[in-house]
Amino acid sequence: MPDCTFSMPSSDKDAVIECGSYEGGTCYYHDSAGTIHLKVKTTKPCSVSTDEDEYYQGDTVAISYKNAPPNSTLYIGAYPSGIPGKSWTVSGTGGKVYTIPDDATTGTWQVSLYDTDCSRTEYITVLASKSPTELTCNNPNKSATVGDTVDLEVKLEDKATGAGIDGKWIDFYKLVDSTEVYTGSCTTDSNGKCSITYTCSVEETATIKAKFRGDDDYKASECTFT
Structure with missing residues (x-):
């Protein structure tokens, strides 16, 4: 008896073959006329x-x-x-x-x-959901001459209660051609406040973002100095 091959259509590549009968290691049976019938059911696993x-x-x-x-x-x-x-x-x-x-x-x-x-x-x-926060940039519109330094102060509050949040890390980034360049960081005090010092090294209009990235208890928030 020649060998025979059973192949699955490419669209059924995830299908599995379930044997309805097992005889001699192959899923088939003989009828009274000697015809071999394959007992195959194809199913795709859900x-x-x-x-x-x-x-x-x-x-x-x-x-x-x-x-x-x-x-x-x-x-x-x-x-x-x-x-x-x-x-x-x-x-x-x-x-x-x-x-x-x-x-x-x-x-x-x-x-x-x-x-x-x-x-x-x-x-x-x-x-449990995180508490929403609000990060405020103090005096966000600042000006200075080349060589001067300015203090960039922020305050992080629990948005629901208005209370300052202590001990949270705040990152500052300067926007350069839409790319955020790290400028500094600080940790909030018991009033939710902290600051960094920024030096104006060139004549420019600088945009600096302050970001609280959130943690297990609080959601992220940010503000912008221009």
């Missing part, structure tokens, strides 16, 4: 994924799904309570977005795609 592993309250989750059987359920929600949460009816390949409520339960959340022929679950972590 999958679900998210764009990140960790999110903060208020963040948006981008969910991607692939090879979902018709009328599958796509679901995201706090684990194991499911509250809050949301579900969609989906088929094939695509994506959905979900914005985590500002007061959502923190901890482990699940993202699932399921149907009779498909069951996939991924887990994400939802963290």
Whole structure:
């Protein structure tokens, strides 16, 4: 008997072969007339994924799904309570977005795609939202002659309470042809204030940005001296 070859179409490169019968190491059976019948079923494995592993309250989750059987359920929600949460009816390949409520339960959340022929679950972590900040440049419009120095003072505040934030690192950058060139840095005091000294080395109109890059507790903010 000559050898035979079974090949998958290029469009089915992600498919797997499931044998309906097994005989002599090959998926086939003989009928009464001696004809050989292949017992092959091709399926594409379903999958679900998210764009990140960790999110903060208020963040948006981008969910991607692939090879979902018709009328599958796509679901995201706090684990194991499911509250809050949301579900969609989906088929094939695509994506959905979900914005985590500002007061959502923190901890482990699940993202699932399921149907009779498909069951996939991924887990994400939802963290408490960061507090918004406001960085203020003190007297932002400054002027000086060549050779003079100017103090560039900033104040970092908790935007919700107005209180100064202590011990935070502030970076300063001079804009040169739209490129940020590092100029200096300082750490805020108990009032949320700190400053650097800038020397006017050439006659110019300088734009200097001060940036707080954020941390585990606070969101980033910036201001500009011109």
